[in-house]
Amino acid sequence: MKKLVCVFLAVLTAAMLFGCSAKTEEGTVRFEQVVNENVQGLGVEWDAYEHPDVITDEKWERATAYMDKLSPAYIRCVINLDWVVTNWNKGASEDVSDDTWEYNWEQSSIRNMFKILDHCQKSGIRVGLGVWRPVDGWDMQDSSDVRFAKIMADIAEELIVSRGYSCIFGLFLTNEPNYLPGNDFQKWSTGVKNTAAELAARGLSDKVSIIGPDATSYSAAITWCEDTVKNVKEHIGNYSIHMYVSDYSVDSGRFAEDIRDVVNTIEKEDKDFDKKGLIIWESGLLDGKDPEWDTNVLIDTFGFGVRMADYTMQAIMGGASGVSFWEFDDAMHFLENGQMKQYGMFSSLGTAAQQELRPWFQSSYLLTRLFAPQSKVYGCSLNSEKDTTLRALASVSSDGKTGGYCVVNRGYEEAEETFYLPQKVQGEKLYVYIFGEKDMKLGADGFIVPNYELDGSLNGTLTLKIPAGSAVFVTNTKY
Amino acid sequence: MKGIRKRLLAVLFAFCMVLPLFAACGKETGEYDESGNVRLDIANLYLNDLGDAYTGYVEDKFSVRISPKVYSWADWDSQVTSAVNGDNIPDVFHWNLESMVYPTLERWAKGGSLRAIPDDMSAYPNIKKVLDSATAIDKMKVDGKLYCIPLMYDINKPEMGYSSFTYVYRKDWAKALAEKNPSEYGDLYKEDDVYTFSEFERLLAAFDKEDMAGSNKTIPLADVEWAFPSVINYFKDAPHAYVLNEQTGKFEWNYTTANFTQGLEKAKSFVEKGYYWADSYAANEGDAMNKYKSGVVGCYFDNFTLTNYSELRKSFSSSNPSVDLDEGTALMRLKRDDGKFVYEEANNWWSATLFSADISDVQMNKYFEIMDWLLSEEGTMFATYGFEGTDYTVKEDGSIELHWSKTADGEYANKLIGAKYLRYSICLNQDITSNDPLIDDGTKAAHAAWIADIEKQIEDNQVKLLPLYSDMNWLSLPNKNANANLVNLASDAIIKYVFGDGGWSEFNESNRSKYEAVVNEINTALGL
Structure with missing residues (x-):
C-alpha cells in the first residue's frame, strides 16, 4: 500500500x-489475462545482400550498429542457391543421383552471408537460414528433387559443423512455396522428408530443424499449416507463415483472429506446438504497397510504425510466438531493372534521406525489447x-x-x-x-x-x- | 462479422454433409474446403496479391475460398493454351479472345474443355446487363451456346465503339520552338493540340533538328511495342490483314493497297530520317514508354486509357519535375491529310473469362454471385473505396470523404483492394477508374477533355473509323483458320522492312497463294 x-x-x-x-x-x-506464454521474441529479415560490393565498410558498420541496437532474438537470412552451387555436371545416367556439383563459398553474396552469420554468432542472434528457390536456371524445378535435399544438408553441415555457426537453428526450404510456380504441398513436403533424412544421416537433426511451411496469405497459411501438421510435423522445428495484411485487418482487430485460426489449426494436431511455436517470418502491410516497384510508399510514415506495432501485438495476442519484420535494409534487394526495393527500416544506399533510420525502426526496437524471449504477455x-x-x-x-x-x-x-x-x-x-x-x-x-x-x-x-x-x-x- | 461467418459456415457445412445423400453435389473432389467454403480457382492477368482484407471480406460474404493464379503478359496465351491442352484448366480463366482466335474457342468448346454459360442469366442481372450489351456477343457463340463472358471496358458506357489510341507529345517543346523561332516554328504550337499529319511530320523534324532533349538524346517519335509503326494508321483503310474494297465490294489483302503502302513508306522514311527511335526494332515491352517517361521522346503512341495515361504522367512527373505536366504529356488530336481524325473501331470489350468444363454448378453459381455483386452499386463502391465507415464515408451532399492513409508527401497511398482485381475478371473497370483516388484530378480532366473531343469529332463526322469488319473477322473458315498467323508474320515483315532488313514485296509475293485463298474464301462465304 x-x-x-x-x-x-x-x-x-x-x-x-x-x-x-x-x-x-x-x-x-x-493487465490480468495471460495471452501468450510462448514468446520467442521478435526478429527481422537480414538477407545476404544482392550487391554486397557497393556496401562499403562504413555502410556495413552502420548497418551492424543498427542491428545491435535493434537486438532481435533472431533473423531470417535467405540466399540464392546459384550463388553457392557451381560446376553442375549431369551424371552418366538419367538418374539425377549421379549428378555432381561443387560449392563456391567465395561468391560475393555468400561472403556477405558469412559476415551476417559472424555478426549473429557474436551477438547471440539466432538465424533461420533459407533459400529463395531450388536452383535458378537448372533442371531442378522444385524442392522434391533429391539433389535439393543433399544440397541443403551439405550447406547445413558446412556452416554448422565445419564453420561452427551454432547460431543457425532452422532451415527454410524455399520461400513462399504456395507462390512458387509449379510447386505444391506434395512436392514441398517431399523436400521436407528428403532433407530431414539427409540431415539425420549427417547427425545434424539435433542441431538444426526445418522451418515451414513459410506460405503466405491467410488462406494459404491455414491450408499449408494444416497439411504440414498432418503430414510432416515430426520434421518441423518451427512453424512459419508470411502475413502481409491490409490496414483494415489490423485496425479492425481481425488480424489477431486470423492468427488464432492458424495457431488453432496447428495446435490441435501437434502436441509439441508450445515448444516449436509459430513465427510470422515475413511481416508487413499491404496498404501503400506499389506492386510495380515492390515498395511501400508509407514506409517513411509514423502511421506505418504505429500500425506495425498494433500488428505485432495482435500477432502475439493470436498466439504467435514471434514476428520477424520485413525487412532490415532496403539495399538487400533490387528489382530486375536495378531499382532498389523499399520496405526496410533504412537504406544503406539511396539518397541521404533514405539512409536515415525510418520511424518504424524506433518502434520496432522498443517492441523487440518489450517482447523478449520467454516473456509472459498479458492482455x-x-x-x-x-x-x-x-x-x-x-x-x-x-x-x-x-x-x-x-x-x-x-x-x-x-x-x-x-x-x-x-x-x-x-x-x-x-x-x-x-x-x-x-x-x-x-x-x-x-x-x-x-x-x-x-x-x-x-x-x-x-x-x-x-x-x-x-x-x-x-x-x-x-x- | 467473423462469428456470424463461422455460424453460417457451420450450417452450410452441415447441409453439404447431408446433400450427397440425396443428390450429386457437383464436382466430385475439391468443391468445398474443410470449413464448408466453396473452392474456386481463378486465373487472370489482373489478380494481385490476394490475401488482403477486401478479398477476405468477399470470401467471407460468399463462403468461398479463392485460389488466385496470375498470368504474365509475356506468355499469357501459352499459359492458357498449355493448361487447356494439358487438361489442367483453372475453374475460371482469362483468355485473349478476339475475332481472329474464334476457331480456337470453337475447338475448345466442341472438344469438351469448356463449360457453357446458362442460357438464362436473369438471376444475375448485372452480368446479364454485360452480356446483353456486349458487341459481337452472338458471334462468339458456338452452336448457339456462349462459353465466355467478354470483359467490357465500361459497363455504364456500352456504346463506346473506338480504341483510345493516340500520341502524347511534348507540347512544352512545341511551345519553346515557337517562341524561339516564330517564323519557322510558330504554327507548330497548337493550343488545341490539333495537328495535320504534315504538321506532325514537321514537328518531328523540328524536335530532331533542335535536339530538344539535349546532348543528342532526342527521340522525336516512339511507339508502344505492339503498335509499331503507328504512323501507318494515318494512311491505311483497315486495321489488319483484310480490307473491303469499296469499289469492287470485295475483301482484299490490305497490305498491298496503295494507302497501306504509302503509310508503310512514310514509316520507313521516318526510320531513315532518324525520327523513329532506333531501338524500336528490338525493344522489349515497356521500353518505349520508359523512354518517354525519362523525358527524351517527343511523341509517343499508345492506348491511352485513363489508367495508362495516369501511369505515364506519374512517372513523367517524377523524372521531369520542372516540366509542366499537362504540357509534357499533352494528348495530340492528329488528322490524316484528308482532314479526318482517325481511330480504330472497336468492340466495347477486350478479352474474356471462360470456364473449365469441370467447374461444378455450385462453383459456377458462386462465381456469378460474387461477380454480380461486384458489379452492383454496393460492390462497385466497395471495389473502388473499400469499407464504408472505415475507408470512406458518404457525406450529406453525396460526396465521398476518403480516409485512406497518405504518404509523407500528402498523397493518397496505394491501397490494395483485392475486390477491384476480382472485378477485373468480369469487366475492365473503366467505370470506376474515373473515381480512382490514386488518379489526380488534373489527369482525369485532361483525359476526359480528350475523350469528349473524340466523341464530338465522331458526332460531327470528322473521323475515319478503321472498320472492325465483325462479319468477316469472326468467320471460321478452313483457309482463314489455317492462315490466321499471316497477320503476325506481316507485322514482323513490316518491322524488318522499315528498318531496311527484309523485302516487303517478297513477303507479300511469298504469301500470295495463302492470302488469295483466304480472301476468296471470305468473299464466297459472305456472298460478295
Whole structure:
C-alpha cells in the first residue's frame, strides 16, 4: 500500500509536467489475462545482400550498429542457391543421383552471408537460414528433387559443423512455396522428408530443424499449416507463415483472429506446438504497397510504425510466438531493372534521406525489447472493446526483472487510460517512450529515448495520455 | 462479422454433409474446403496479391475460398493454351479472345474443355446487363451456346465503339520552338493540340533538328511495342490483314493497297530520317514508354486509357519535375491529310473469362454471385473505396470523404483492394477508374477533355473509323483458320522492312497463294 501511494504521488507530480495523472482503481485497465506464454521474441529479415560490393565498410558498420541496437532474438537470412552451387555436371545416367556439383563459398553474396552469420554468432542472434528457390536456371524445378535435399544438408553441415555457426537453428526450404510456380504441398513436403533424412544421416537433426511451411496469405497459411501438421510435423522445428495484411485487418482487430485460426489449426494436431511455436517470418502491410516497384510508399510514415506495432501485438495476442519484420535494409534487394526495393527500416544506399533510420525502426526496437524471449504477455479489457483504435499488452520477463507495456492509439483523438499490472515486476523507476510524429524524442545517437522518467513501479496504477496516432511504451528499464 | 461467418459456415457445412445423400453435389473432389467454403480457382492477368482484407471480406460474404493464379503478359496465351491442352484448366480463366482466335474457342468448346454459360442469366442481372450489351456477343457463340463472358471496358458506357489510341507529345517543346523561332516554328504550337499529319511530320523534324532533349538524346517519335509503326494508321483503310474494297465490294489483302503502302513508306522514311527511335526494332515491352517517361521522346503512341495515361504522367512527373505536366504529356488530336481524325473501331470489350468444363454448378453459381455483386452499386463502391465507415464515408451532399492513409508527401497511398482485381475478371473497370483516388484530378480532366473531343469529332463526322469488319473477322473458315498467323508474320515483315532488313514485296509475293485463298474464301462465304 505504501508503495502504491509512492507511485501515486510520483505519477501525480509527473502528470503536472507530462500529462500523466493518477486514477482510482475504478475504470483502471488491468493487465490480468495471460495471452501468450510462448514468446520467442521478435526478429527481422537480414538477407545476404544482392550487391554486397557497393556496401562499403562504413555502410556495413552502420548497418551492424543498427542491428545491435535493434537486438532481435533472431533473423531470417535467405540466399540464392546459384550463388553457392557451381560446376553442375549431369551424371552418366538419367538418374539425377549421379549428378555432381561443387560449392563456391567465395561468391560475393555468400561472403556477405558469412559476415551476417559472424555478426549473429557474436551477438547471440539466432538465424533461420533459407533459400529463395531450388536452383535458378537448372533442371531442378522444385524442392522434391533429391539433389535439393543433399544440397541443403551439405550447406547445413558446412556452416554448422565445419564453420561452427551454432547460431543457425532452422532451415527454410524455399520461400513462399504456395507462390512458387509449379510447386505444391506434395512436392514441398517431399523436400521436407528428403532433407530431414539427409540431415539425420549427417547427425545434424539435433542441431538444426526445418522451418515451414513459410506460405503466405491467410488462406494459404491455414491450408499449408494444416497439411504440414498432418503430414510432416515430426520434421518441423518451427512453424512459419508470411502475413502481409491490409490496414483494415489490423485496425479492425481481425488480424489477431486470423492468427488464432492458424495457431488453432496447428495446435490441435501437434502436441509439441508450445515448444516449436509459430513465427510470422515475413511481416508487413499491404496498404501503400506499389506492386510495380515492390515498395511501400508509407514506409517513411509514423502511421506505418504505429500500425506495425498494433500488428505485432495482435500477432502475439493470436498466439504467435514471434514476428520477424520485413525487412532490415532496403539495399538487400533490387528489382530486375536495378531499382532498389523499399520496405526496410533504412537504406544503406539511396539518397541521404533514405539512409536515415525510418520511424518504424524506433518502434520496432522498443517492441523487440518489450517482447523478449520467454516473456509472459498479458492482455487487458481494452483489447476486447468495440473501439479498436486502442490496444494494449504488457510483458514480463520470466525472472520478473524486466517488463513493461505498450499502448497503441490509432484514433484521431488523444486517449487517457489508467493501467495496472498485477504481475510482480522489479524496479522503482518507469520510463515512458512515446512513438508518435509530434512526440518522439531522439538521443544524440539517433535512437529513441524516453520522453520522461518516473519514480514508481509497473505494479502501481499509472494514468497515461496516449496521443492520437502513437504508441506509448512504459518500461521498468531504460532501453 | 467473423462469428456470424463461422455460424453460417457451420450450417452450410452441415447441409453439404447431408446433400450427397440425396443428390450429386457437383464436382466430385475439391468443391468445398474443410470449413464448408466453396473452392474456386481463378486465373487472370489482373489478380494481385490476394490475401488482403477486401478479398477476405468477399470470401467471407460468399463462403468461398479463392485460389488466385496470375498470368504474365509475356506468355499469357501459352499459359492458357498449355493448361487447356494439358487438361489442367483453372475453374475460371482469362483468355485473349478476339475475332481472329474464334476457331480456337470453337475447338475448345466442341472438344469438351469448356463449360457453357446458362442460357438464362436473369438471376444475375448485372452480368446479364454485360452480356446483353456486349458487341459481337452472338458471334462468339458456338452452336448457339456462349462459353465466355467478354470483359467490357465500361459497363455504364456500352456504346463506346473506338480504341483510345493516340500520341502524347511534348507540347512544352512545341511551345519553346515557337517562341524561339516564330517564323519557322510558330504554327507548330497548337493550343488545341490539333495537328495535320504534315504538321506532325514537321514537328518531328523540328524536335530532331533542335535536339530538344539535349546532348543528342532526342527521340522525336516512339511507339508502344505492339503498335509499331503507328504512323501507318494515318494512311491505311483497315486495321489488319483484310480490307473491303469499296469499289469492287470485295475483301482484299490490305497490305498491298496503295494507302497501306504509302503509310508503310512514310514509316520507313521516318526510320531513315532518324525520327523513329532506333531501338524500336528490338525493344522489349515497356521500353518505349520508359523512354518517354525519362523525358527524351517527343511523341509517343499508345492506348491511352485513363489508367495508362495516369501511369505515364506519374512517372513523367517524377523524372521531369520542372516540366509542366499537362504540357509534357499533352494528348495530340492528329488528322490524316484528308482532314479526318482517325481511330480504330472497336468492340466495347477486350478479352474474356471462360470456364473449365469441370467447374461444378455450385462453383459456377458462386462465381456469378460474387461477380454480380461486384458489379452492383454496393460492390462497385466497395471495389473502388473499400469499407464504408472505415475507408470512406458518404457525406450529406453525396460526396465521398476518403480516409485512406497518405504518404509523407500528402498523397493518397496505394491501397490494395483485392475486390477491384476480382472485378477485373468480369469487366475492365473503366467505370470506376474515373473515381480512382490514386488518379489526380488534373489527369482525369485532361483525359476526359480528350475523350469528349473524340466523341464530338465522331458526332460531327470528322473521323475515319478503321472498320472492325465483325462479319468477316469472326468467320471460321478452313483457309482463314489455317492462315490466321499471316497477320503476325506481316507485322514482323513490316518491322524488318522499315528498318531496311527484309523485302516487303517478297513477303507479300511469298504469301500470295495463302492470302488469295483466304480472301476468296471470305468473299464466297459472305456472298460478295
